[in-house]
Amino acid sequence: SFDMLGEGARTMADADRYHAAYATAIEAIAAEADGDALPERPGISVKLSALHPRYEALQHDRVMRELVPRLLELARMARERELGFTVDAEEADRLEISLGVIGRVAADPSLAGWEGFGLAVQAYQKRAPAVVDWIVELAERLNRRFMVRLVKGAYWDTEIKRAQERGLDDYPVFTRKSATDLCYLACVRRLLAARRRIYPQFATHNALTVATIMELAGSGNRDYEFQRLHGMGEALYQAVSENGPRLPCRIYAPVGGHRDLLAYLVRRLLENGANSSFVSVVRDRSVPIDRLLVRPARLIGDAKRARHPKIPLPRDLYMPERRNSAGIEFGERRSLERLLAGARRPLPMERPARPLVDGEELPGRAREVRSPADRGLVVGVVEEASENAVDAAMCAADAGFVHWSRTAADARAAALERAADLLEERRARFVGLIAVEAGRTLVDGVAEVREAVDFLRYYAARARRLFGERQRMPGPTGEENLYGWRGRGVFVCISPWNFPLAIFTGQVAAALAAGNAVVAKPAEQTPLVALEMVRLLHEAGIPAGALHCLPGDGTIGAALVAHPRCAGVAFTGSTETAWRINRALA
Template identity: 60%
Template sequence: MPNIPPPFTAPYAPDDAEIAARLLPASHLSPPQEARIDRTATRLIEAIRKRDDRLGQSLGGVEDMLREFALSTKEGLALMVLAEALLRVPDARTADRFIEDKLGEGDFIHHETRSTAFLVNASAWALGLSARVIQPGETPDGTIGRLVKRLGAPAVRTATRQAMRLMGNHFVLGETIEQALERGRPRSGQSRYSFDMLGEGARTAADAARYFDAYASAIETIGKAAGSHPLPDRPGISVKLSALHPRFEAISHARVMRELVPQLLDLAQRAKAHDLNFTVDAEEADRLELSLDVIAATLADSSLSGWDGFGLAIQAYQKRASAVIDHVDALARAHDRKLMVRLVKGAYWDTEIKRAQERGLDGYPVFTRKAMTDLNYVACAAKLLALRPRIFPQFATHNALTVAIVLELAGDIGCFEFQRLHGMGEALYEQLAKDHPDIAYRTYAPVGSHRDLLAYLVRRLLENGANSSFVAQAADERVPVPALLQRPADAIVRPQAATHPKIPLPADLFAPERRNSRGVEFGARAALDQLLTDVKAETADLKPIADATPDQANAAVTAARAGFAAWSRTPAGTRAAALEQAAHLLESRGAHFIALLQAEGGKTLDDSLSELREAVDFCRYYAAQGRRLFGGETAMPGPTGESNALALRGRGVFVAISPWNFPLAIFLGQVTAALMAGNSVVAKPAEQTPRIAREAVVLLHEAGIPASALHLVTGDGSIGAVLTAHRNIAGVVFTGSTEVARAINRTLAAKDGPIVPLIAETGGINAMIADATALPEQVADDVVTSAFRSAGQRCSALRLLFVQEDVADRMIEMIAGAARELKIGDPSDVATHVGPVIDMEAKQRLDAHIARMTAEAKLHFAGTAPEGCFVAPHIFELKDAGQLTEEVFGPILHVVRYRAENLERVLTAIERTGYGLTLGIHSRIDDTVEAIIDRVQVGNIYVNRNMIGAVVGVQPFGGNGLSGTGPKAGGPHYLSRFATEQTVTINTAAAGGNAALLAGDE
């Protein structure tokens, strides 16, 4: 039996300085070696910069495009967005608006004839001609002006689409594998290809099956045309695991291993039959461990014995790259195989940074400085070269310095290759082939339709076109060659400089005001296992809690009134410190509250962790805001001899009535805001979730909130009515239904005595608008998340989706297919996506609505749910938005098609609901987005992303109209609503004169 290594594990986000301390000393080579590297790199850079101007016949590559349309310019950014979306827009009206929107953002007219590269010149001419139609300008003889008036919109559309296709033709080897093979026929100096079948990750089972068939067909086609060369001279194919499974994610580990491993093995066996290079492409950091598990299980199959073509890509910008190499080598040893390893620097760097910040991780899984990535790449290259011939290294780079360093490290052994992306690096590799004819390189060639290639093209342009990238700098002759020869180690110098000074750690994202709440990366096996262990060890006390009587409710208000004076006089700094201590206790007891949220609230692990973090954020945010607002007086202007000061003070007793859908976060958000403002509080949680509230109150008391200032009263709506009717309350903060908010408002208005504030956040018929420029995969992701996460039981959840009819069929099909892949069941199971609704009463209401919609609307999808309080996701298409007359608080999505010219009717329909909580917009047309934002009165608008999960202090949450009163929870204006304002004016000259004025110098 082979000695199989254990599953891969390594610290997810280790300290950069520790890695730099290890890499820096080993990076220095001997002076003769460094001199040879400089000579080689300089020669390659000069080749890149040498332009072929003969007869203007240079086709041009990415370097030429970036020289002409730098991504730091408006034209470059507009071109990027056009390339990403235009060819997938089917209707003329939307295409015309999109083109006008983007070409109007820059000066494309003056790019028409500046380049000698055919690709750039032709693209620039088409874009410039289009821009003249959009922004007509006369030439001295008036010919262009007259021409463009005759051309009109159809010609603009044709010219711009052709410019995009021209770019696509250069960066994609072929729209089909047959076309790619024809274009990639062996020619002198270069015969190796690796074909990448373009496309986004699968969202549906049908997508995954389609991608599998495409890979299988491509393998057969490539194999038949491969000739008789042995490996590694034979062509290859790259496969993306996320394209082969619709839920390629860490929490679906068991399912992925069960379903995906046989498929990957099938494809590998087909590749082996033709002795091809078969590379598993790299994924995002949170999928690394899962990817390696799938690869290890596939490699273990004895049917692959004797084949040296299996490979994988490793990203050097990931801090775990070196550990991955060790793991892959261990797998090769265990199975007595030779493996190919493609070393890349890495894509999606910005996405990795954002994800780590959003999840509140301890650090980043990728390096924040490009020089550290380059340093790690060289270190990984050295390790791979040392593992030859068991490991066959494939170095993917367009960096002349990196190529020169690898050549120096490789010596004369051979047994490795370089790789470049089709359409990039031609000049560099042509020179390399001349100087080192014995060195092999492979072209990594995208294959796919123009519509599918565009998002890919934009990502490549972003990677290679950023101002800090070698490709962009090498194309800029203003950058001196010696600057391009700077070694990564010389840019870092010392370990303490390994991190980017302007990219704070996720924990410090909101510093110095407050600390970000700490999260857990589910893609890190050790972290997830520890969390699951900790949660399982907790016991949730679900013993019944007796409802308060009306007398007890009234007594709580009286007691809170008695405690108000002392608490309101407590310094703001002391109150804030208590809230910060509460945040600390919440994080330290996170597993306990997660167990409670799952047991009493029916929340999944992901939802429970998110809610815990939100509660922590509320405590810290209101503490920071409170120190600023209540920490002293604000001096006001006035005449000499007089002082004027404004101060905020607590109002008195606040009643806080919170919902069951966020029984910890909203409960604590309301209570801590009222307390920070100097009020005493009587808190009444939802009748379904009193135990979570009880634990939260105990924690706040432990953190330093006096029992006299915070009182808990449990019960149903009748107890809430008793509290809001009490004559001694000074305000009510409420989150729940619009009907209950109206009832509270009437109760408060009917009372004699002071007029007290009602701070209400209710629900909404929340809508999303998706036009034809939107990326279907992104829409599907965001719709499924917004409509079905938390079983649709969020105030912000998507209820009504408007889809442009030109793309509606494809988008609805993808959304329904993605919903079909969701797992519904026990919320304590980490693999569950959709848990139960709160109780049987809620289920019965939702079931009744489903029955009504089944009769009145077109059913696109109906999931299946287990017995109990479960409601499966449903998708209905309505004839008219008016069919949805009230908020449906569950996993039910309603879809309406609209014509592009009828967008105004869509906005009118949204307005007619009377709600104004959340709105989603998916569009690449800035003018459309701006027009919608300007038109609708909605509290939170989310563009090209999901529309749930508002972050405290980042996306203050709340609506208007039927959706609430404002101000927004988690925002800078919230605390002031809990306070009264007091101005104190003192006549400082009352004693007979203003001495300060009289004594002042002229």
């Protein structure tokens, strides 16, 4: 079986090139193929990510419209030449869309009766047994027989890190190798039981796994095969053929240029060089046989030990200091539908967004806020602050600073943490507002909400550490020296339009955590997101006197910076404006 390396097309030109390479390879393999019929004939593996540059869940309709015909064309070529054709497995977030593509192609009438079509199943994915059940049910429904290559999985490090970075509820893969091995055997049983509809192909270099498969399969029905990587497992399968029944073993051979092959080689080194890898441990002569050949169920012991004790859940990554922000798996259809349902609330917003001073709305000059993605869409109305409101806000903030700066650091932190929890509860609402007001994508919107949540929890944790108990300093006998931090006064926070929630929240949260009062001036393009966040912070327990918001243009920002009660500025924007702020503060 030939694996054409090169995955993850970034442009349609890349996808065209990979599609042509697959077609050329099918012709070349067929020209040199031996064997009378399947499954003795050779085959080819195809990666869906190589055939489309936007092979992702959020592009579902486009993928079905454009990728399915491409894959079907290659499958028809393989069928005409009586070759095996396997759709390779990829990352867990693409599993559902992969099965959608595979199901659509497999059901095409032009492939009826062909037993060369199949897919790879990764046993380290927790959904692997369900995938096996799905393909068996598909075969029954279509009255077909499919090839299924069962592998343990080659992207473990990536899957773990992605789940952590995305803040998922759990990992899509097992965190212990023994759990993967146990799942592999569960899938083996399912595949062997379905041999009327499935031709099982067991890819493994683990001697214990091979022996277990042979025992489970029995001696009467040998309608299955093993697979090994080119350059690996020769001794193992030679021993199998010399000491038992002669079973077919297909060689899985990667094909590609140096650049593609190098990435593949690194991945295989990581996989097979791990301490938990049978291939790595079997070469160590100091490891006794009885320790090497331990069944996975015995290694795990019970369900409480199925997880790796040193790999925390994604949400606990930064514990005990703070909880990680919660993300969403866009590849999981139900999660995506819930997000979209919450983000599609009626527009425009019900009431105008007005300047907030001491929790009271002030009148201002009204204007419509239109979406940059669709200028005909009115997102809402904002009433921009006048310069007269600047003095009112700064004086109110100065008065509010007295109380807020004397509030215990733990209480300030608790309010920020409540805001983080509220923001996660209303994630869909903010993602939808960010999309229409700032023109950001759903992926960017979710990432921005998560960044804002992380800012709130991070600064809450830092407030407890830096502004809690003062530290005793060394000094002469009879003298007490205490070292501590305190707020400076009123901070002006000026944020940009391109991160209307994350940077806005980060600036405000840092200043509030330190005990400062804040007058926020959001970007004039994105005032609605900012004012929505200010209301949420007030709801979470930030006093109205400690946090004020003045929407407006640059003249409002300049007036705030120049005000005599301004004790500091947090600014993200152009270098030119930063120099002006610097000169004003000097």
